[in-house]
Amino acid sequence: MPSLSWSTTPHWRNYHHTQDRLQVETAALVPGPGPSDAISALRKTAELLGAVLAHAAQKRAPVNVLGSAWSFSDITKGPGGLAQTTLAQHVWRVDPADLGAAAVNRDRMVLVHAGTTIHELNAFLEPSLSLATSGAHDGQTVGGMLGTGVHGSALSYGGFQNHVRGVHIVTGPGESWWIERGPVPWLAAASARTLANHVVLEADLFDATLVHLGGLGIVNAVLLEAVPGFVVDLVRVKHPLTPAAIGQLQAGDYAGFAREVWPPSRDTPYYIEVILDPFHPYAGYRGDAHNAMVTLFYKREPNRAVARLATLPDVPHEPTHEPLNLLGRALAAQPEQDLLLPLPQAVAWLVAQEFKTEPAPGVAPRQLTWGGANGPHVRQKILGWEIELYNAAYAIERAHLTTTLKTMLDAFHTHGGGHQVFTLRFVTKAAGLMAFTRFDDTVVINMDGLRTLNSADAARCVALALERDGIPFSQHWGKQGVITSTRVMRDFGMPTDSRSRAGRWRAARYRLLSPEMRGVLCSDALTAWGLA
The missing domain is CATH 3.30.70.2520 (Alpha-Beta Plaits)
Structure with missing residues (x-):
């Protein structure tokens, strides 16, 4: 079964060397033999991610979740520990029995571990299926791309997050949510309830998770709709x-x-x-x-x-x-x-x-x-x-x-x-x-x-x-x-305004996370941007 590997990293740097930290406690998901079906496997990794959050809460220290650590900004910067997800990479074709009525193109649906790189995802999909767009770099992870809203340059398409139909996010020990836009489910209700103890089909909550900024929980998996291969x-x-x-x-x-x-x-x-x-x-x-x-x-x-x-x-x-x-x-x-x-x-x-x-x-x-x-x-x-x-x-x-x-x-x-x-x-x-x-x-x-x-x-x-x-x-x-917080408020509205983009995102943060977990899942960037 997958497990956690704990270690102390003497000197950590992100991919582009814009961040340096010394003696950082690191928890890494380590793959191992386990259930072959997606739902059971994702339940196990959610349990492990919940254990990381419990450990951080016990130490009263924040934890920053890493994909490939590609970002140049301070979005993964903070004084606490690190959670490394890239060792757990897996993609599953979804069993038709696990799909809901919204999944019309049932042969295009895949469940993807958030630590999966775009390189691995492309290798799984092609040539029969394809992504419609992605960034110019294929080493980023699925969860990391949702963290900042990675885009490509396809003329009639949005960012990578436009592929997503459902998000499984871990918000504490024993706490996880399956979130879709609704009103019709993409993942069958029984499968969603087996995977998460909260199942919600709400547009605002779903739209918040699509660019989560590392502040809504730890994304464990996403349900993606690919396009026909081209x-x-x-x-x-x-x-x-x-x-x-x-x-x-x-x-x-x-x-x-x-x-x-x-x-x-x-x-x-x-x-x-x-x-x-x-x-x-x-x-x-x-x-x-x-x-x-x-x-x-x-x-x-x-x-x-x-x-x-x-x-x-x-x-x-x-x-x-x-x-x-x-x-x-x-x-x-x-x-x-x-x-x-x-x-x-x-x-x-x-x-x-x-x-x-x-x-x-x-x-x-x-x-x-x-x-x-x-x-x-x-x-x-x-x-x-x-x-x-x-x-x-x-x-x-x-x-x-x-x-x-x-x-x-x-x-x-x-x-x-x-x-x-x-x-x-x-x-x-x-x-x-x-x-x-x-x-x-x-x-x-x-x-x-x-x-x-x-x-x-x-x-x-x-x-x-x-x-x-x-x-x-x-x-x-x-x-x-x-x-800056001033620029965030100018672009996305006041975080205290329930009608603004920033306000709706922050409402999702307060709904998904307990006060204790809001302290754990908090980066220097979120604080500086006024979104914590």
Whole structure:
């Protein structure tokens, strides 16, 4: 049976080394032979997670729950212990007898341990099924992605949390909840009651759990609805991006934009990602073309041989196209004599060195599964030292894209600019009360680059300029922007207002957790954001 392994970690760092802690008590879920059916297995891991919360309550110390610890922000930072979930990874096809009336596509339903990585989930689903979207990195866990509201750039889809139909969350020793939106159940009532001692079908409670911020309990499992398996044609182009092309993105004319940057395009892409050089032109966004690197995915019916090839364990997945990975690889490939910290203007040039255009003229695009096209982030080193990366992300309304870019670029240059590129991704109707992609049509503008004082200062100036110009925006909960309680209240309302997003989320926290457990499940970030 699964068990808990307790240890003291002498020196803990998160994935991106933005947090350091010494002598941290750690509880890790360790897999072992156990029940083969999902409900029994998840009951056991819920019992173990409840024991972690009981131990923390006895010590009167908080506990922070970890997936892959990818987040840059303080969302997993605090003075207490750590609970590590990534050793327990499992995905189950759901027995039709365990499904309720809402599960029309019964062959697409899977129950997933929250510690399961997206890599493992893709490997389980493909090629017959697929995720509709995910982040640009496949090492994050399912529970961690719900923690901060991870998005992709699928043009007609929300964040990863939009796949979720039910959440099993542990809120104390012997206490767990099965939560769905309702009113019709996705998981059969008898199965839900076997799994959890509280079964609730309520929209507000469900929407709160979809972006839980680590403050509602420990997510044990989720019920996901996948989509039919598909592949994507992969196109990558370098193209000067004109104001007219940015206007097409703002208007949602994605087919026209695709033809502008890749003339062979004949239909609307499924996915668009745009990397901009913020130093081209230097004098802000005043009508000149930007140097840009554009990735397009076109959704296709699967060629079964190709789809299967992309998921074989001995075939490497496509290296992720995210700028942070491109920058790390470019720096690691530089000759040792050129390893001085580059000027801010050099970062886009370095990213462009690793951005490989394809296909060649007259050649059909490569086809990959979703998992094959969104491969792992790989840490890169220079002379044995890991490259430290910076990432801030701002969600804005797509209707304001042109004016927002001008404001951001002008602010970026205020003190000389950061070691960063700008990356545009697109999200539609993301689920979750606290989704930072809160607009119906959202553009996420990332500032991706090296962790320097220049980068942090540029991101700070950008946020202040957006506020000065009255442009609505929100910041990614898991990244390095400066999130304050004032900004949370501006974006999500007063936590004391039962009608606001923040108020409804906090009401869920108070309903799910006893006062004792609210003290246990509390990070430095939740306190600073005014949500604890």
